[in-house]
Amino acid sequence: MKIIGRVWKYGDDVNTDVIFPGKYTYTVTDPQEMAKIALEDLDADFAKKVHKGDIIVGGKNFGCGSSREQAASCLLYAGVGAIIAKSFARIFFRNCINFGLPALTSAEAVANLKHGEQIEIDMEKGKIKTESGVYQFPPLPKEIVGIFDAGGLIPYTQRKLGIEPKEQLNNEDN
Amino acid sequence: MGKTFSEKILGKKAGKPVAPGEIVEIEPDIAMSHDNTAAISSTFYKIGVDKVYDPDKHVVILDHCTPAANEKFAQNHKDIREFVAKQDIKNFYDINEGICHQVMPEKGYVWPGALIVGADSHTTSYGAFGAFSTGIGRSEMAVIMACGKIWLRVPETLKIVCDGEFQPGVTSKDLMLKIAGDIGADGGLYRAIEFCGSGIDRMTLASRFVMTNMAVEIGAKNGYMIPNDEVLDYVKSRINREFEMFESDPDAVFDEVLHYNLADIEPMVAKPHTVDNVASVSTVRGTKIDQVFFGSCTNTRVEDFEVVVSILKGKKVHPNVRMLVFPASREIFLEVLKRGWIADFVEAGAIIMNPGCGPCMGNHEGVPAKGEVTLSTSNRNFKGRMGNKDAEIYLCSPRTAAVSALTGRIEDFREVVDCRL
Ligand code: SF4
Numbered sequence: 001m002k003i004i005g006r007v008w009k010y011g012d013d014v015n016t017d018v019i020f021p022g023k024y025t026y027t028v029t030d031p032q033e034m035a036k037i038a039l040e041d042l043d044a045d046f047a048k049k050v051h052k053g054d055i056i057v058g059g060k061n062f063g064c065g066s067s068r069e070q071a072a073s074c075l076l077y078a079g080v081g082a083i084i085a086k087s088f089a090r091i092f093f094r095n096c097i098n099f100g101l102p103a104l105t106s107a108e109a110v111a112n113l114k115h116g117e118q119i120e121i122d123m124e125k126g127k128i129k130t131e132s133g134v135y136q137f138p139p140l141p142k143e144i145v146g147i148f149d150a151g152g153l154i155p156y157t158q159r160k161l162g163i164e165p166k167e168q169l170n171n172e173d174n
Numbered sequence: 175m176g177k178t179f180s181e182k183i184l185g186k187k188a189g190k191p192v193a194p195g196e197i198v199e200i201e202p203d204i205a206m207s208h209d210n211t212a213a214i215s216s217t218f219y220k221i222g223v224d225k226v227y228d229p230d231k232h233v234v235i236l237d238h239c240t241p242a243a244n245e246k247f248a249q250n251h252k253d254i255r256e257f258v259a260k261q262d263i264k265n266f267y268d269i270n271e272g273i274c275h276q277v278m279p280e281k282g283y284v285w286p287g288a289l290i291v292g293a294d295s296h297t298t299s300y301g302a303f304g305a306f307s308t309g310i311g312r313s314e315m316a317v318i319m320a321c322g323k324i325w326l327r328v329p330e331t332l333k334i335v336c337d338g339e340f341q342p343g344v345t346s347k348d349l350m351l352k353i354a355g356d357i358g359a360d361g362g363l364y365r366a367i368e369f370c371g372s373g374i375d376r377m378t379l380a381s382r383f384v385m386t387n388m389a390v391e392i393g394a395k396n397g398y399m400i401p402n403d404e405v406l407d408y409v410k411s412r413i414n415r416e417f418e419m420f421e422s423d424p425d426a427v428f429d430e431v432l433h434y435n436l437a438d439i440e441p442m443v444a445k446p447h448t449v450d451n452v453a454s455v456s457t458v459r460g461t462k463i464d465q466v467f468f469g470s471c472t473n474t475r476v477e478d479f480e481v482v483v484s485i486l487k488g489k490k491v492h493p494n495v496r497m498l499v500f501p502a503s504r505e506i507f508l509e510v511l512k513r514g515w516i517a518d519f520v521e522a523g524a525i526i527m528n529p530g531c532g533p534c535m536g537n538h539e540g541v542p543a544k545g546e547v548t549l550s551t552s553n554r555n556f557k558g559r560m561g562n563k564d565a566e567i568y569l570c571s572p573r574t575a576a577v578s579a580l581t582g583r584i585e586d587f588r589e590v591v592d593c594r595l
Pocket of ligand 1: 275296469470472531534553
């Protein structure tokens with residue numbers, strides 16, 4: 001799988017409250033509405049201007065704070081193709097995997113990527129191709145790759161339990 | 175080679191010896207969720223399973239927006255009530271009980287050696303009781319409802335040894351803020367944190383709770399302490415089951431070891447907008463405040479009320495300050511009521527609210543206005559956390575909050591004549 005998009009670059013410790021504010025966690029459940037809130041308290045322009053496949057780049061501890069998985073899913077619904085960071089907060093990382101949203105670590109890429117540049121991620125080869133060069137990211141642990149390859153935790157669990165997936169409602173929060 | 179607490183308990187659950195970095199699939203003993211249970215239930219049904227795998231494993235506690243602030247929150251609660259009734263989840267606590275992390279141990283769902291997951295980041299709290307407990311996402315909780323299992327990575331362990339005694343009035347909240355400032359909001363990332371040393375052994379249950387509660391604020395997967403006598407007495411008075419305790423071996427391998435002497439800790443605050451933006455309270459003295467939030471799962475137990483009432487009794491909250499008081503649970507509320515302290519609070523001009531999360535995550539009951547400053551006893555001060563991205567939150571101990579409520583400015587209690595200890 002290849003992901004091609006523009007970089008939206010932010011700093012360290014981008015937390016779940018600025019990605020998906022707490023006041024919306026029980027009331028905003030429609031994917032389209034969730035997409036409009038994405039990163040609301042960090043960058044009011046983001047949700048208006050993001051294109052499908054765009055890539056968020058953050059520093060260390062990306063996604064720290066709450067367990068709310070809307071912080072991962074709202075980015076997915078907004079069209080984000082992947083997140084690259086120096087490191088991820090653990091629950092956020094789990095939530096990304098569980099939604100099939102690539103969360104990649106490469107301190108080197110983060111240091112060199114520029115806001116707005118177009119990059120290409122090759123998931124199979126573990127490479128990020130950028131204007132300043134090609135960067136490598138580590139593969140997911142083998143136990144977790146299955147979840148990612150199945151398209152997320154729900155389809156993975158269905159497969160494991162031998163359940164035929166129903167039509168995807170694409171709405172985890174109703 | 176010895177093993178750490180986390181390696182032992184995860185190994186026991188996985189049925190094989192495990193090492194850090196390994197990923198294991200385990201069945202948790204208890205799985206907690208709160209107002210997010212409606213969303214979890216819809217994901218559960220989406221999987222295509224009709225009946226919850228083991229309803230007795232699940233505990234559902236409504237606390238995040240209680241009573242409902244509007245029709246959407248009301249519908250959310252109604253959906254949860256219907257779900258737990260239909261799925262025969264008996265361990266259900268409606269909006270009258272208090273904050274999930276306090277209600278869990280009170281009702282006997284926490285014990286040493288238990289493996290607990292919760293769809294809430296502060297699930298790390300139960301490590302104060304010798305449990306392995308960690309936060310997970312909503313979909314993961316739905317999968318536990320469907321098949322009872324979850325994957326966990328065996329964490330490396332950061333050991334933080336705390337010896338010595340605090341100076342008068344300094345508390346575990348100040349210590350935790352100091353640690354956050356020293357190692358940063360990602361200082362414990364992916365790791366278990368084991369708090370130990372003579373200072374931890376002596377610590378009261380309420381003080382210990384603050385530290386494991388905030389372990390997640392420095393990125394940790396779980397926090398852990400060896401239960402002391404007070405913890406064991408508390409647990410035994412609330413549960414009716416045998417339990418096996420796990421402790422790190424003397425020759426266990428730790429990823430890193432840090433040492434603190436409690437005597438060196440000063441009263442601290444975390445300044446806006448991150449928990450690791452900490453400073454000695456003496457450096458922010460005089461900062462004007464509009465609201466004091468004496469609330470959250472971190473610091474509103476009887477012990478905290480005792481400190482705050484000792485400062486407020488017979489005095490008045492500054493006229494420019496709204497002081498909001500949220501006991502962590504109904505049980506705590508009742509206790510402080512019986513002790514007569516509620517009258518002291520009301521006479522001082524504080525506002526007594528119902529047990530629950532209140533404005534902690536910005537849903538209702540005290541959201542600040544643009545430009546306002548809240549001094550908070552909670553655990554998190556991210557931008558927008560309390561519902562307004564243009565407001566500021568300082569985190570501190572209950573004592574600092576109480577003294578500051580009287581003057582309308584952040585105070586160093588060591589410098590306030592009537593509050594000197
Ligand atoms: S009091 Fe605050 S931190 Fe604690 S569970 Fe409630 S919202 Fe979360």
